[in-house]
Amino acid sequence: MSAVPLTAAAGSFEISPWSQHHLARVEQALSQWVGVDAPAGLGDAMRYAVLDGGKRLRPLLVLAAYEAVCSGAPGEAAPAVGAAMGDAALRAAMDDAALRAACAVELIHAYSLVHDDMPCMDNDILRRGKPTVHVRFGEAQALLAGDALQAFAFELLTPDATLIPAATQAALCRLLARAAGSAGMAGGQAIDLASVGVALNEEQLRQMHRLKTGALLQGSVLMGAACGPAPAAARDALSDYGAAMGLAFQVVDDILDVVADSATLGKTAGKDAAADKPTYVSLLGLARAQAHAQELLGQAQSALARSGLADTRALAALAEMVVSRSH
Numbered sequence: 001m002s003a004v005p006l007t008a009a010a011g012s013f014e015i016s017p018w019s020q021h022h023l024a025r026v027e028q029a030l031s032q033w034v035g036v037d038a039p040a041g042l043g044d045a046m047r048y049a050v051l052d053g054g055k056r057l058r059p060l061l062v063l064a065a066y067e068a069v070c071s072g073a074p075g076e077a078a079p080a081v082g083a084a085m086g087d088a089a090l091r092a093a094m095d096d097a098a099l100r101a102a103c104a105v106e107l108i109h110a111y112s113l114v115h116d117d118m119p120c121m122d123n124d125i126l127r128r129g130k131p132t133v134h135v136r137f138g139e140a141q142a143l144l145a146g147d148a149l150q151a152f153a154f155e156l157l158t159p160d161a162t163l164i165p166a167a168t169q170a171a172l173c174r175l176l177a178r179a180a181g182s183a184g185m186a187g188g189q190a191i192d193l194a195s196v197g198v199a200l201n202e203e204q205l206r207q208m209h210r211l212k213t214g215a216l217l218q219g220s221v222l223m224g225a226a227c228g229p230a231p232a233a234a235r236d237a238l239s240d241y242g243a244a245m246g247l248a249f250q251v252v253d254d255i256l257d258v259v260a261d262s263a264t265l266g267k268t269a270g271k272d273a274a275a276d277k278p279t280y281v282s283l284l285g286l287a288r289a290q291a292h293a294q295e296l297l298g299q300a301q302s303a304l305a306r307s308g309l310a311d312t313r314a315l316a317a318l319a320e321m322v323v324s325r326s327h
Helices: 015-033 042-050 057-070 081-085 088-116 133-137 139-156 166-180 185-194 202-226 232-259 280-284 286-305 313-324
Strands: none
Touching: 015 057, 015 088, 015 313, 042 088, 042 133, 042 139, 057 088, 057 202, 057 232, 057 313, 088 139, 088 166, 088 185, 088 202, 133 139, 139 166, 166 185, 166 202, 185 202, 202 232, 202 280, 232 280, 232 286, 232 313, 280 286, 286 313
C-alpha cells in the first residue's frame, strides 16, 4: 500500500481527486483482507456487506485527520511521522496503521448496518441499493457475518510482525471499542429502540445521535490523529470537529429521510416516520433542521481553525460534503 500523501500547505484543494485516491486504497485493502478463508459461506456474506458500496466517509475521516496532524503548525515544516519518530520504516508502519484504522472503522460501520437491518432491529430489506444481508443470506448468516466483521476490525489493528508501536495499537483499539460500544454506537441504538413513539426533547435527541451516529465519526477522526504526531490541543480541536460532524451527519440523514426517495438514498426512505421514531425533522421542522445542519458545519469549521494544524483542507471539504450531500 502506498503512503498517504500530504496535501500542500497552500493553494487550492480539490476533494474529488483526493478522495478518489484514498478510496481506491481503502477498497483495495478491504478486498484483500475481508472474508479471506472464512468457512461455510461466511466470507461471502462478509464481503457482500462491505465491498462495492457506501460512501466510505469514516475511512476518509481517518486518513484526512492523519494527514492533518502530519502537516504540523502553520509556518513550520511538516513534521513527517518518520522524522518525528526516527526512520522511514517507522513512517511506513504508521502509514499502514492509518490505512488499517480506516478499514477497521469501516468494518465496524458495516457490521452495525448488517445487525441494524435485521428483523429484530429495523427490519429493513434495502441497503446501499441492494438487498440487505439477511435477505440475501438468511438471518443466521447475517448475524454471524456482523459478528465476524466486528472481530476482524480489531484483528486488523493488531497485525503480526509490525513496527507499529504497541501503544498506538492499543490506543486505536480503545478508541474504536469505545466508539462502537455502550458508550457509543451500541448505546445510541439502544436509546433509539427505546424511543419509538416517545416524545424526546432536543437535548435527549442530540444525546441519542451523539452516541448512535456521532461517536463512530468522531472516533474515526481521533483514530487518524492517533497515528501521527498531534499535540493535545490539536487533538482536542479535532475531537470537537468530529463531534460536530457526527451530529451534522445525522441531522442531514433525518432531512434526507423526508425529502429523498429510496432510489436516491439506496435504502428505504421515510422509514423513521413510518416507525414513529423521533428525528430532527419531527422535532424541529424541516427548515429549522436544515439551519441546524449549517450551524453544526460552522462549529466544525471553527474547530479546525483553532486546531493549530497547517493543512486541514481535506477535513474541511469532508464537512462541506456531509452537509451538502443528497444521499
